[in-house]
Amino acid sequence: MIKDWALMGTVLGLLTAATFAGQWLRRQTSLGLDQRAVTAFNSRVQAWWFFSVVLGLAFFNRQLTVVLFGCLAFWALREFLTLTPTRAGDHRALFWVFFFFTPLQFVLVAYNNYAFYSILIPVYAFLFIAARVAISGDYQRFLERVAKIQFGLLVCVYCLSFAPALLFLNWKHMDGGYANARLLFFFITMVLFAELAQFLASRLFGRHIIVKAIDDSRSWEGVLTAAGASAMLGLTLYWATPFTAWWQVVAMSMLIAAMASAGALTMAAIKRDRGEVTSSTLIEGHGGVLNRIDAICFAAPVFYHVFNYFFAAPP
Amino acid sequence: MITETLLIWTARFISGVSVRWVDSQPDTCQRVYFANHTSHLDVVLVWSALPTDVRRLTRPIAAKDYWERGFVRRHLHQVFNAMLIDRKEIKVHQSPVDLMLREIGDTHSLILFPEGGRSPGEGIGEFKSGLYYLSKKRPDLELIPVHINNMNRILPRGEFLPVPLLSSLTFGPPIWLEAGEPKNEFLARARAAVVGLKDK
Known part of the structure; x- marks a missing residue:
């Protein structure tokens, strides 16, 4: 019990610090900072607040948390497919994707049916989409169109659903009834913190840009600093995690940081490709929900499975 | 009342619409909103995007043959106070334009889709001449172009x-019929006003 409150308190403290830093930066017009960077920083902090509140709910009700993540996935998929050019022939397949596979995935997660939800999308949905698009009779750029829908479903729904799935894992020496909620809280905090640290470090002393054509600010310095800072934060939160040795939490934190960067970079590539749509009026704010969850989407399934492989115990 | 709220929120949920007014403001003065037409949701969408006080005074123009079929549609067109126009039988002494002008009086505004029907795909079809005759008889009406983006993929x-x-959904600045402006030029200008809103 004490650990739950301590973890929430620590995250609250970090968030407050980040919020104050952001607001202070916004007022410092004399420093000659890039205002867009400050705004981007602040919107990241806002997303972090949002997730912390949602995750606060995870301590009270697992099912409700799954539903909220489902809504998030639905909205992200909506943004993704709005950016993606589809043809009239894809319409029926898209209907099933939105109103059947997306809800079903989260219902299965809520009932902890791992055997089914781990293959629902990569097997059944993928084959169904291809067949349904074929039945529509429009064969132009067939593979390309099918792949686009499949990728959207995989990243926005399947990958994201592994974050609330953490609530149903079992491991040895679970302490307290909220150990799962703490694990999810730890995971989300690490992802969002890693992205924030990467962003700050790249802005402050990023020299070697990773891929200039896709993301003109993400640098090796930033990613390495983020991994280091995540490891540090992981160590400070060590007591709240189920890990049994300090090097485990360090390795896991760095893994999360690396996956978060990979996710953000991948999504940036997609947005770069569809540049004219991204800048249009369809999606409000700083690229919308998708922009905020891309890192979580990549980190969640990897974290889930690595944890499951090394630490989980059969129920 | 319940149907109205339900309808508005369903339409907003399905279309995920973001509404913008570009060089234009919502106002209760008499106006004609004209938009491109690609889906059945367009009528509800434009209508529900207006602020409540404006919405109460605004009547969408809809096709009689479509909206009089079945109980649900008959109920729905009453909810948004639609004005039904017979597309099939257009009589000289009872022309749609005269009917519209008589119905709106000095208080109501109109929503109409000058393409006449839904266009397939992304393109915007040629405008029918109703808009021209409407503003020729009532040159004081403000014509507000409205661009609906992406609805052709939603429904x-x-x-x-x-x-x-x-x-x-983008509302643009008003246009008027210039004195002595030929019909085709005016319709082309009105269409360009809608098309031009896409990238604003």
């Missing part, structure tokens, strides 16, 4: 199940 022609992508 395309010939589909009855929607796909909930995101769309946007």
Whole structure:
């Protein structure tokens, strides 16, 4: 019990610090900072607040948390497919994707049916989409169109659903009834913190840009600093995690940081490709929900499975 | 009342619409909103995007043959106070334009889709001449161009199940019929006003 409150308190403290830093930066017009960077920083902090509140709910009700993540996935998929050019022939397949596979995935997660939800999308949905698009009779750029829908479903729904799935894992020496909620809280905090640290470090002393054509600010310095800072934060939160040795939490934190960067970079590539749509009026704010969850989407399934492989115990 | 709220929120949920007014403000003065037409949701969408006080005074123009079929549609067109126009039988002494002008009086505004029907795909079809005759008889009406973006993917022609992508609705600055402006030039200008809103 004490650990739950301590973890929430620590995250609250970090968030407050980040919020104050952001607001202070916004007022410092004399420093000659890039205002867009400050705004981007602040919107990241806002997303972090949002997730912390949602995750606060995870301590009270697992099912409700799954539903909220489902809504998030639905909205992200909506943004993704709005950016993606589809043809009239894809319409029926898209209907099933939105109103059947997306809800079903989260219902299965809520009932902890791992055997089914781990293959629902990569097997059944993928084959169904291809067949349904074929039945529509429009064969132009067939593979390309099918792949686009499949990728959207995989990243926005399947990958994201592994974050609330953490609530149903079992491991040895679970302490307290909220150990799962703490694990999810730890995971989300690490992802969002890693992205924030990467962003700050790249802005402050990023020299070697990773891929200039896709993301003109993400640098090796930033990613390495983020991994280091995540490891540090992981160590400070060590007591709240189920890990049994300090090097485990360090390795896991760095893994999360690396996956978060990979996710953000991948999504940036997609947005770069569809540049004219991204800048249009369809999606409000700083690229919308998708922009905020891309890192979580990549980190969640990897974290889930690595944890499951090394630490989980059969129920 | 309940149907109205339900309808508005359903339409907003399905279309994920973001509404923008570009060089234009919502106002209760008499106006004609004219928009491109790609889906069945367009009528509800434009109508529900207006602020409540404006919405109460605004009547969408709808096709009689479509909206008088079945109980649900008959109830729905009453909810948004639609003005039904017979597309099939247009009589000289009872022309749609005269009917519209008589119905709106000095208080109501109109929503109309000058393409006449839903266009397939992304393109915007040629405008029918109703808009021209309407403003020739009532040159004081403000004509507000409205651009509906992406609805052709959300509920395309010939589909009855929607796909909930995101769309946007842009209201532009008013245009008027210039004195002595030829019909075709005016209609082309009105169409260009709608098309031009896409990238604003």
